[in-house]
Amino acid sequence: MKRVVAELRVDFVNGSVAHRLRFGGGRGQDLAKAMGLRAGKTPMIIDATAGLGRDSFLLASLGAQVTMIERSEKMHALLTDGMERAASEGGQLREIIGRMTLLKGDAKDLIPELSGEAILIDPMHPERKNSALVKQDLRQVREIVGTDDDAADLVRLAIKHARKRVVLKWPAKADPIEGVQACSHQIRGKTTRYDVFMTG
Numbered sequence: 001m002k003r004v005v006a007e008l009r010v011d012f013v014n015g016s017v018a019h020r021l022r023f024g025g026g027r028g029q030d031l032a033k034a035m036g037l038r039a040g041k042t043p044m045i046i047d048a049t050a051g052l053g054r055d056s057f058l059l060a061s062l063g064a065q066v067t068m069i070e071r072s073e074k075m076h077a078l079l080t081d082g083m084e085r086a087a088s089e090g091g092q093l094r095e096i097i098g099r100m101t102l103l104k105g106d107a108k109d110l111i112p113e114l115s116g117e118a119i120l121i122d123p124m125h126p127e128r129k130n131s132a133l134v135k136q137d138l139r140q141v142r143e144i145v146g147t148d149d150d151a152a153d154l155v156r157l158a159i160k161h162a163r164k165r166v167v168l169k170w171p172a173k174a175d176p177i178e179g180v181q182a183c184s185h186q187i188r189g190k191t192t193r194y195d196v197f198m199t200g
């Protein structure tokens with residue numbers, strides 16, 4: 001039987017993002033720790049690879065101001081739509097979306113003009129051997145944006161401009177991106193790791 005694939009959309013109101021908002025682990029989560037959020041410290045964040053906006057939303061839900069950058073016209077449109085729908089719910093969702101600013105363009109062009117304390121980079125990951133493990137929505141994103149072959153350039157540029165740190169989100173077991181310096185430390189989860197480059 002042919003499986004019907006739902007159209008890709010950005011949804012902060014239902015599903016996994018909403019679930020994580022209710023039951024997630026606060027600032028103890030790996031992403032929050034990697035970005036430098038802790039009690040009494042909330043850095044200004046640039047999410048250089050906004051995608052479906054999930055990481056940005058999580059960080060904004062923990063109180064951070066997040067500037068999101070997306071270069072794909074289609075992903076930018078999906079994000080705009082998802083953010084508008086979430087804001088129209090009012091209450092906490094509106095407050096969180098109020099901390100998120102979405103820009104369109106290539107992060108390599110925009111980062112030098114922004115003053116970023118902590119920059120998050122989550123490029124499309126290398127294809128897994130077992131593609132069944134890649135979630136359907138990420139496969140759909142890949143169909144839209146292809147691969148991010150310039151990820152090393154983006155990381156190097158971000159390291160030059162971030163006032164405190166750059167965080168590269170990468171599959172836990174994948175080799176480091178070629179052409180990027182060794183990181184200062186890593187936060188490793190089961191499937192994902194965060195390579196942290198301290199800059200200041």
Ligand SMILES: C[S@@+](CC[C@H](N)C(=O)[O-])C[C@H]1O[C@@H](n2cnc3c(N)ncnc32)[C@H](O)[C@@H]1O
Nearest residue numbers: 049051052053054055070071106107122123145
């Ligand atoms: C793996 S997705 C990011 C997923 C995101 N972290 C989330 O939580 O939904 C990568 C996204 O980054 C975007 N991207 C990659 N390189 C970029 C760049 N240099 N400037 C702007 N957007 C970029 C791609 O178009 C794609 O939408």
